[in-house]
Amino acid sequence: MAYNLKEQMNKPERLSGGHRMCAGCGAPIAVRTMLRALKPEDKATIVSATSCLEVSTFLYPYTAWKDSFIHTAFENAGATMSGVEGAYNALRRKGKLDETYKFIAFGGDGGTYDIGFQSLSGAMERNHDMVYVCYDNGAYMNTGIQRSSATPKYADTTTTPVGTESSGKIQPRKDMAAIMAAHNIPYAAQTTFMGNMKDMHEKAEKAIYTKGAAYLNVMAPCPRGWRYDESKLMEICKAAVDTCYWPCFEVINGEWKLSYRPKEKLPIEEFLKSQGRFKHLFKPENKHLIEEMQKEVDRRWNELLKKCGEEV
């Protein structure tokens, strides 16, 4: 069925207002888009790792979630969902439940790339029928912008501060979507917010309605941690995909497919320039750092093109 924004926006919201995420936060946009991909008649159970999203959407006695929801800890959204999905299978088998449920787990990059990595890897390898969504804002924002393995190289964070001897984070970011694809799960994809949300919506729909484990890596900007004017969220996302810093692709049963190729690939500066966390890179003496970043982006982009069978 072709994507139609109007139809999609007509669906009842499954996340309520009144949550306490920051103004302009990307995470609830990711959540809304995910949940919109559910058929309205399907029930869902949501798991969230401890994160900004969790503590802000579920502050006792107020929950923003209209579906059943459970949070247990930071590092175990994958395992917690494994249990919920296991319960569903058992209860269906025993004839105690008739309804169809879908299972969606959310984690930030801390709960996904780092502390929750083992639990997620286990859940994906066991191929539970669930979708794990990482809303990746590239640092531990909930505890105050500490670096994660999703933090881009040279980003200024509170544990990789820029100083006389430091230009920010030393290491490049981990390629989590590729790692998840390497689990040989039926569906893995990377996306972010673009235009009418078609790309993310379609990926969300595939992830939810593919039998077995699915993983979605969603770049969800954090105005506070990235230090940009909060209204510029969509501009930043566009720059991320047009510079090929954040490529959008999917891996369906092991087959890599590029989802978006910019008409004109922009220099990495276009992504970096509006963000305070990269401000130091624009000092004249740091020109070589940007050049180095550009090389890394190009290398990864070309590698991806090859995987996707695209012309380099």
Added chain:
Amino acid sequence: MKNKKGMVIDENIKWQDITPGGIVYGGGTSEAVNTGDWRTKKPVFIEGKCKQCLLCTPVCPDMSIPIKDGKRADFNYYFCKGCGICYEVCPFDAIKMENE
């Protein structure tokens, strides 16, 4: 948000009446929370300019742009935190930002 006996859970609730394990019954209870008072700037909907493309609606982090019958209505200021993402994406200048 109420407990099963129908008592409102607020700062006066006694331990005997609080929900076990912090369970919250029913979904979407945060709709009672006014986050509109976080706002310093406010988006204003200029209906005449709006072409109902709806590009503003999926990018709202706060579900503050209600849709009815495929058309957007005025902002729900009870939730809107005034981030201005909608203002930035509107191709028709149908949203303007004003100071509160």
Added chain:
Amino acid sequence: MSNLVEIRWHGRGGQGAKTASLLLADAAFTIGKFVQGFPEYGPERMGAPITAYNRISGEKIRVHSNIYEPDYVVVVDDTLLSAVDVTKGLKKEGAIIINTSIPQKEILSKLKKYDGNVFLCDARKISEESLGKNFPNTPMLGAVVKVSGIMSEEEFLGSMEESFKHKFASKPEVIKGNMKALKVSMGEVKICEK
């Protein structure tokens, strides 16, 4: 608990001493005894000396400790005689039963500290003749039952046959050989003349 019999098994990891202790517990249970069969655990791998235990009694057994003063000691591998103090704590009125093919004199010289009864059984030979393979634990089981008299030969063989039928349900051809190994060992186990 005057009717309590305590047995200590010495073997090497992989030889089946633990299994033998469990089989003995099984057989004794089948004739209505209270039993314990347990190994002493450690991270030992194949070949390392291991110890296993049995308590067999007409009354409920409550004690949960290792056995330090056994009534009987079974040695499944005679190379252990020089490696382990196998007669440690062994009651004088009890006996040690050794799987060996080496001459009596040589065995006795290795057991100088012990002046109780010594029984010998060539379990390797019996096993190879009856089963075609070296599984010394089955003949040693027959030998210890014979020597200790914890149950009659008839009760024991009846119970073991049941147990083998269960254990080897998928390969009934080995039951006959195992039963033969038990019977032969019960006949061949011999006291060591001093």
Added chain:
Amino acid sequence: MAIKERMSGNESIAIAMRQINPDVLPAFPITPSTEIPQYFSKYVADGLVQTEFIPVESEHSAMSAAIGAQAAGARTTSATSSAGLALMWEMLHVAASCKLPITLACVNRALTGPININADHSDSMGARDTGWIQIYSETNQEAYDNYIQAVRIAEHKDVMLPAMVCQDGFITSHAVENIELLEDKEVRDFVGEYAPEDSLLNPGYPISHGPYDTATFYMEHKRLQAESMKKAKKVILSVAEEFKKVSGREYGLFEEYRMEDAEYAMVIINSSAGTAKVAVDELRKEGKKVGLIKIRVFRPFPMEELAEALKHLKAIAVMDKSEGFSSAGGPIFAEVRSAMYDLSEKPSVVNYIYGLGGRDFTVDSAKQVYDEIEDIKGTSIDDIYRYLGVRG
């Protein structure tokens, strides 16, 4: 009809689990509890249970999955030991605070540092304040009986707390001993169906678990949770009453052994209690007035009941098979001794740390303890906290 059998403590737990036929069983292997999920996965493979067996990648995930499953309305059970329980520690608190009646077989083993695979109670004693009901077992029979009862206790509407059933690693978990099993149907009828009031998979009525809880509400939640543990004591006794009708076997909060006219007693848990009972019998033959109390239920702690049972004694040895490193004795000692504070005439109470990392506790060890406490003339501070069977 009772089925007379012989099996190890691990197999007895696995059979209890098969008879209970839980909805979900997530587990990760660790010595000495490994055999439990092994046996169980064979039952799954042979279609003897309808359980969803989830072979998770760690104990932390085992407990996380158990929480997810139980919250989703599934009766859930698991097994672990030692470092596995330690890895679950964070999630043990979550299970209890979410009021989820998960049952867990804890096969006691020493905690690492240095690594040791043999029995002591440092694992479950470390978890004593996580909000779980803790029931200890002397034998394979008790492990089996306790496990079946634990399901009913945990799921009772006045309780709704997770419960762990402990037994000593190797000593009972791997020892084949006589046991009487219940018929499958008897167990199934006894535990009944799990029908929680609320669950994540209740289609008409979504719920949310695990909120961020501010200081405005957190303490009320904890107080309510504490109330469940208080109420558990009565429930444990009533479940035991019912279990007696099915099995003929009697259980209480603790067992009193030859205590009526005893002057000296030992307070002990798990398998060593059996060994010490043999010592009691032998000493009684010599005319010594000795007795023993075996604590079955450590959480909730039977404070008043223990004080009542111990008040007439001259001296008591409280046996701890774990170190608390408080420098003032082990955990059972601290609690038993505190239970006696309100007595007008207080017996002398000393502590023995024993059996760490599989150090054997024999009939002679128990006799030594009784000998020593007979000599106590009032308590002297420097001699309250003792080690048994340590070289030095």
